[in-house]
Amino acid sequence: MTLTQEKPLPPSPAPKSGVPVIRRNGETTPFDSSKISSALTRAFLDVEGTDAGASSRVRAVVAGLTEAVELALMRHAGPDRALHIEEIQDQVELALMRGGHHAVARSYVLYREEHARARAAEATDPTSEKQPKVRLADGTLTPIDTDRLKRVVGEACEGLAGANSEQVLAGTRKLLYDGMGAEELDQAPVLAARALVETDPDHSFVSARLLLDRLRREAFGALGLTPPADHAELSGRYPEYLAAYLRRGVDLGQLDPAMAEFDLDRVAAAIKPERDLDFGFLGLQTLYDRYLLHSGGTRYELPQAFFLRVAMGLALREVDREERAIGFYRLLSGFDVMCSTPTLFNAGTTRPQLSSCFLTTIPDDLPGIFGAISDNALLSKYAGGLGNDWTPVRGIGAHIRGTNGVSQGVVPFMKIANDTAVAVNQGGKRKGAVCGYLETWHIDVEEFLELRKNTGDDRRRTHDMNTANWVPDEFLRRVRADAEWTLFSPDEAADLHNLYGDEFTTAYRAHEEAAARGERKVFRTVRAVELWRRMLTMLFETGHPWITFKDPCNLRSPQRHAGVVHSSNLCTEITLNTTATPDAEEVAVCNLASVNLARHVGAGGLDREKLARTVRTAVRMLDNVIDINFYTIGSARRSNLRHRPVGLGLMGHQDALFTQRIPLASDRAVEFADESMELISYHAISASADLAAERGRYATFAGSLWSQGVLPIDSVELLAATRAEGELELDRTTRLDWAALREKVRSQGMRNSNVMAIAPTATIANITGVNPSIEPLYRNLYVKANMSGDFTVVNPYLVRDLAERGLWDPVMVGDLKYFDGALGQIERVPAELKELYATAFEIDSRWLIEAAARRQKWLDQAQSLNLYIARPSGRELDALYQLAWVRGLKTTYYLRSQAATKVEKSTLVTTDGRLNAVAPVTVTPAPACAIDDPECEACQ
Structure with a gap:
């Protein structure tokens, strides 16, 4: 041919x-x-x-x-x-x-x-006429200062056993060329170092320090100051820098003028510049790209000034604000605890919107619906993640009295909310993010399940909105009994929205009887197990809707007397009351921070005294957020000031297990989850009670479970009272003196209606260099992609162990790439290391549920719990989610499963590090609220 x-x-x-x-x-x-x-x-x-x-x-x-x-x-x-x-x-x-x-x-x-x-x-031949030159801003060419380049690289590698300055310099030389710009010259050693991360994770710190050198010169130059020659010189320059930095921020209208009224000599003396060296490259690059203050793209805020700015912003209304600011700064800069992303973005600024999550209930009328969507936009503008309860909105076929027509249901309005979240992208810092919740008895639930499908009528799809099922216990009972389930339109069954537990069950059965008598116009009866299968199928195929449980959230809520929990938030860890009546509208608000467990453990276990100190200070920081906060809508302000909820969580759980040599899939890990959460719960509740003695109780304390001496561990029995035999199986073991704390809470009161919630911590975990939240190890070697680029991530604990055994070499790196960062099939790796460093898809997710159940008994709110399944089947998914219900969990988050196809196995090592390893691909898409795969970051 x-x-x-x-x-x-x-x-x-x-x-x-x-x-x-x-x-x-x-x-x-x-x-x-x-x-x-x-x-x-x-x-x-x-x-x-x-x-x-x-x-x-x-x-x-x-x-x-x-x-x-x-x-x-x-x-x-x-x-x-x-x-x-x-x-x-x-x-x-x-x-x-x-x-x-x-x-x-x-x-x-x-x-x-x-x-x-x-x-x-x-390029390195001094006699060569082609030795490269750098092009300055004015266009002139000057020889590259190779002596300074060697000095900077040497300083960056100092104290890091795994770093190789010669390799970094060799990689840098490959990137040099005649006429390159000054910015490219700054970037060259950073790229050279990050390309070596897969050979030893210490090079992540080298890359960060090289980026820090660039940042120092950029920040000092932006303030009109002569940059320090190196990091050592920076220590003596901080008082000068801090004063200029604050003046610049106030002059630009970015910083609150009150920040300049602090005793700057006192707070500057507390700064610890050496803590800049604790950043890995992913952490510092994330900080550089998204958090540090800048003018016209030029950063003028250094990392320790960033932490101090947040600390000062949270201490503005303290009596001895310098002392408190220094205490807050020490926690933040030491990575002991980290505030959520909105707090880090906005503390100390002229628009201090510091809250993480907002929950709303959508009313069943046009002004209310579009008012709620408008509220979504205003809340999202300053970096809030949203949870919308859509259950009150009448379903398809329901009568509309004003026009004598029929409703198109809830889906078209959710589509508008979806598009609004895309349009309002939080000031360009990250995507707007919202999750829509619907109760399982809503007539539109079957359409709701398909909102994230890529096929069908695109006008009835929400490709960017997260969705979640708000499941009552009665539905799970019908599934287990293979009974029928009836769907209603809320305009004909409005009472179901505000009922839970036994009262819901009674009312629901009454509506079924009324439907059987012909007294309901819009309803449909389905087989419960078939609907459950569709829910699980859609969860597997699209990642949505998530499975969350209405009754545990309400029966164990400390605020049962003040309202109903109608949904969770964007990431399923917040469980607060919301209302939609015009005379009592409340948008629930939660303010988040997370304890870094990795900084509170040693080989011998938890540092209990340090953890107690950290938790007490963190609760005070969170309580301050409520009074300092900039509220974009009045209903959020009213709600937050009345109830004062906060959510202290944790991150670095997997790192804490590594430090103690505890495999995640073990009874010891489940016990550690129980023990660590009990300590956090005890000290968080105690700290809030002490704040109540100092500052006063929250307004709706009277009548709460707190006021009755019912703490989260006690509220488990309230749930048990509504469950039949075999429907709640949960260890109730306690270790601390809870009787004394009950009496303290009864007598002193609580400053906050809620105090604990475990958020995903995706981005703040990147900053602090630990595994996020309660997540298992994702991979031992992979490439992480986010808004700041692609980053090779290597498990440093594994590298240390393999190096001690003489097993860390290029062959091992190649094997890890080939086996997608898992050790299971690498024969020369000892069995105990395979067990300790098992990755998320190698672990049976039942272990994750067991650990989560032990934490849940101590929490007054919930936790963002991702589940992983390597070989999905309908039977396996059913068993997993029924186990979550039986263990008393309030919510679950993403279901993550592996793709059928394998990832590429590139063995290339290039100048930018992007090809060093490959992130495994999953069939479950990344969260719409997230940039970072595989975690949600909207709350964090």
Whole structure:
């Protein structure tokens, strides 16, 4: 067959104009995809011979690869963002590997390495006339200061046993070229170091310190100050810097003028610049990109100033505000506890919206619905995550009195709420995020289950909104009995919305009887187990709706006397009352922080005294948020000031287990979850009671479970009273003196209606360098993608253990990549390490539920609990979620499952670290509220 008779080839992508490409000699030329096509063709010719040039197969492959490379490059390119020739070649290399063209890729790699070595040798030859120069802002060229480069890299590697300064310098030299910009020169050693993270995780700290060098010069320059020569010089410069920093922030209208009224000498003396060295690269880059204050993109806030700004912002109304600010600063900068992202964004600023989560109930009328959507926009604007209770809105076919028509149901309004969340993207800092909740008896529940499907009428889909089922116990009983279940429209069964426990069951059965008599116009009867199967099927296929349990949330709520919990929040850890009546509308608000357990354990277990101190201070910080907070809507302010709820949680649970050498899938891990949460619960409740003695009780304390001496551990019995035999199986063991605390709460009262909730902590865990929340280890080696880029993540505990046994080498790195970061199939790894470092999909999720159940008994709110399942089946999912119900959990979060296809096994090591490892792909999509996979970050 001749070439003209063959199937036409796909057209090559048209070259993009306006995107500059920086050549190695510093020249800039327009991007031209035809050059990529030519390079790929030459690579195939080198491997497959000259006959490949006439092959339509090769031409088609080259066209496809060229398009893939171009698409990857254009995601971040533009007229103001030049591409470097090395970046283009990296993408070509990656495209070849992804396409399975390994021989061609190998040839291409060897070609690049050969030329890179030649360039590096020439660049370091002082006699070479081609020694690279850097282009300054005014356009002049000056020789690169190689002595300073060596000094900075050496300082960055100091004290890190696994860091190799020579390798970092060698990698940096590969990136140098004549005429490169000053910013590119700053970035070169950072990229060189991060490419070595997979060889030893200490290089993550090296990368962070190199970024810190750049940040110091940027921040001091922005304030008109001479930058310190190195980190050692910074210590003596902080008082000078701090005064200039605060003046600049106030002048820009970004910082509250009251911040400049502190005794700056006193607070500056408390700053610990050495704590900057505790950041890993992911943490500091995240801080740099998203948290540090800037003007026109130029950062003027250093990390310790950032922590001090948050601490001072939270201490503004304290009597001895300097003393309190110093105490808060020490906790934050030491990574002992971390506030949620909205608090970190906005504390100390002129718009201190510090709260994390907002819960609303949507009323059943047009003004109320669109008023609630407007509230969503206002709350989301300043970084709040939203939970909407949609149950009151009448269903499809319900009568509309005003028009004598019929309702289109709840779904079209949820679509509008979805689009509003996309439009209001929290000031460009991150996506707006909302979760819609619906009770299982709502007539529209079957349509609700399909909201996240990618097929069907797109006008009845919410691709960006999270969804969750609000499931009453009666439904689970019907499932277990294989009985029928009746769906109603809330305009005909409005009382069900505000009932729970036995009262709900009685009323629900009465509505069924009324429907049987023909007294209900809109209803439908289904087999309960079939609806349950659809719920689990959709959860597996789309990741939504999540399964949350109405009755445990209400029966154990300390605020039962003040209202009903109608939903959880964006991440299923908040369980607060909401109302939708015009005369008593309340939008529930919660303010979050998380204790870093990794900083409170040693090989011998928990440091109980330190944990007690941390928790007491953290509760005080959270209580301060309520009074300082900037409220965008009045109903949120009224609710927060009346009830004063806070949510203290935890993170670094997996790290704490590693430190103690406890495998997560073990009885010892379940006991540790119980013990650690009991301590946090005890001291959090005690701290709130002490604040009540100092500052006064919250307004609705009288009549609460607290006022009756019923603490969270006691409220388990309230749930048990409504469950039949076998419906609640939960260990009730206690270790501390709870009787004394009950009496203290009764006599002193509580400052806060709620004090504990375990949030996902995705981003703040990145900042502090620990595993998020209560999550199991995701992988031992993978690439994490978020708004700040792609980051190689290696389990440092594993690396240490393998290195001690002489097993950490390039072969082990390759094996970890091949087996998706899991140790199970790597024969030379000892069995005890496989058990200790088992990853999320190697662990039976029943262990996660057992640990969560032990924590839940101590919590007055809930926890963001992800479940993982390697080989999903209907039987397995049913058993998992029924176990969660029987163990008394209030909520669950994402179900994560592995894809059927395997990930690419690239063994490339490149200059930017992006190809060093590959993140496993799951069929469950990342949360709509999240940028970080696989965690939610809207609350954190």
